[in-house]
Amino acid sequence: MDESKDVPKDFIKLKSEKLSVDEVSELVISPYCGAVSLFIGTTRNNFEGKKVIHLEYEAYTSMAETEIKKICRDVRQKWPSVKHIAVHHRLGVVPITEASVIIAVSSPHRAESLEAVMYCINTLKASVPIWKKEIYEDEYSWKENKECFWANSEK
Amino acid sequence: FSSGRRRHREPAAEGCPPGDGGSMRCQQVSVLYFARSAELAGLRSETLSVPRQITSLQLWEEIVKVHPRLAVIRDQVVFAVQQEYVLLGDQLLVLQPGDEVAIIPPISGG
Numbered sequence: 001m002d003e004s005k006d007v008p009k010d011f012i013k014l015k016s017e018k019l020s021v022d023e024v025s026e027l028v029i030s031p032y033c034g035a036v037s038l039f040i041g042t043t044r045n046n047f048e049g050k051k052v053i054h055l056e057y058e059a060y061t062s063m064a065e066t067e068i069k070k071i072c073r074d075v076r077q078k079w080p081s082v083k084h085i086a087v088h089h090r091l092g093v094v095p096i097t098e099a100s101v102i103i104a105v106s107s108p109h110r111a112e113s114l115e116a117v118m119y120c121i122n123t124l125k126a127s128v129p130i131w132k133k134e135i136y137e138d139e140y141s142w143k144e145n146k147e148c149f150w151a152n153s154e155k
Numbered sequence: 156f157s158s159g160r161r162r163h164r165e166p167a168a169e170g171c172p173p174g175d176g177g178s179m180r181c182q183q184v185s186v187l188y189f190a191r192s193a194e195l196a197g198l199r200s201e202t203l204s205v206p207r208q209i210t211s212l213q214l215w216e217e218i219v220k221v222h223p224r225l226a227v228i229r230d231q232v233v234f235a236v237q238q239e240y241v242l243l244g245d246q247l248l249v250l251q252p253g254d255e256v257a258i259i260p261p262i263s264g265g
Contacts, residue, residue: 041265057264058189058190060187066238100265101265124264125265128262128264129257129259129262130263130264130265131190131264132263142190142260142261144260144261144262145263145264148262148263150232151231151261
């Protein structure tokens with residue numbers, strides 16, 4: 001068996017088309033890994049009693065990709081057995097129940113990929129320059145992640 | 156050679172304060188606006204002339220001179236200068252021609 005041929009890879013994509021769970025999980029599958037862990041972020045139909053019609057995302061694309069690469073690098077430092085990482089984020093309009101983000105990580109055993117997926121989504125929310133606009137019936141709102149270290153949260 | 160040729164002086168670069176040409180020498184930087192800041196400024200990108208050495212807070216003030224409506228989000232934004240986050244404050248920036256400066260409102264990816 002020659003594991004050197006299965007070099008660890010990061011698959012990062014920002015795109016406006018519908019995301020595919022099959023596609024993202026297939027990217028990280030490896031014969032040397034017994035675990036693939038997945039996170040899917042989907043669009044909810046309500047926020048604080050208001051009906052959400054859909055979400056709209058925009059990104060500082062070049063910097064977002066760079067920041068996601070940094071997250072992948074951090075994951076590999078914290079969990080060296082992680083094999084492949086895939087992060088797909090949708091841009092533009094995302095209808096209710098559709099996925100806005102899919103993260104998949106493979107590792108030989110399940111603990112590492114489960115922890116790495118959680119780290120990826122938590123850190124993405126804190127550091128990647130992507131913005132979400134929630135569209136309601138009569139108005140809209142630019143959302144702010146509580147993880148964003150410079151935002152004033154008036155709660 | 157037209158005798159009616161007019162001589163003209165370069166107008167002062169927008170956003171650059173008048174004064175000595177030493178450390179206040181101006182630089183063209185590319186400014187990018189996102190999310191709420193793009194709505195308030197009314198555009199997504201432009202080239203601005205700013206002093207080569209400037210604190211991040213001074214840079215914000217230069218940009219607000221051009222787009223006064225941005226003032227309302229001052230407490231919520233940071234910059235990304237050449238794709239590195241910079242808080243608004245005393246941090247001294249040394250800008251190169253063509254550097255990318257982005258206005259970053261609170262993020263909401265994921």
